[in-house]
Amino acid sequence: MxxxxxxxxxxxxxxxxxxxxxxxxxxxxxxxxxxxxxxxxxxxxxxPELRERIKNVAEKKFSDEIRALPLDEVIGEVIDINLDENAISILDITKEHVFKRNGIARGHHLFAQANSLAVAVINDELALTAKATILFTRSVKENERVVAKAKVAEIDHAHDRTIVEVSSYVDKELVFKGEFEMFRS
Structure with a gap:
């Protein structure tokens, strides 16, 4: 109509x-x-365009919630977070993220998105990565959108550790998986 x-x-x-x-x-x-x-x-x-709207919503909603690092230090844009439970961020892969010769994203960008999301989901003033086990399951190309989903799997207060599992997807296809052992104060 x-x-x-x-x-x-x-x-x-x-x-x-x-x-x-x-x-x-x-x-x-x-x-x-x-x-x-x-x-x-x-x-x-x-x-504003979608990307700017997402950023504005995230800044308004999560800037007071994230404790372990400033929102602008998270790689990608946080679109949902529940401290000590789960979080989601998106990262649009652009020319600056890829190798010139083949258009494939450099792995450290996917790792940085997942690792910073694992830090952000921790409900503590201090969260540091103590250990990470990661797996890249397929190459990510320029102009693809990576959605990282973090889930707190275990909190061990006796040893000041939290296990965060992060899975990253392009569309519904898994492209990265990591388990992060996080130190917390």
């Missing part, structure tokens, strides 16, 4: 407020207009 511009823009604002993670493509489909029309509407309404 076609709407006039004013109605569409009002509904666009409501939709993005309800789900700041909605893509321009999803909005275009919802309102039966082109992606370019959605981008022009967002520009006119001063609504």
């Amino acid at each position: 076609k709407r006039n511009k004013k109605d569409r823009q009002r509904l666009l604002i409501e939709t993005i407020k309800g789900n700041p993670f909605v893509t321009d493509e999803e909005l275009a489909e919802k309102f039966s207009v082109s992606v370019q029309t959605i981008r022009l509407d967002r520009l006119e309404l001063s609504i």
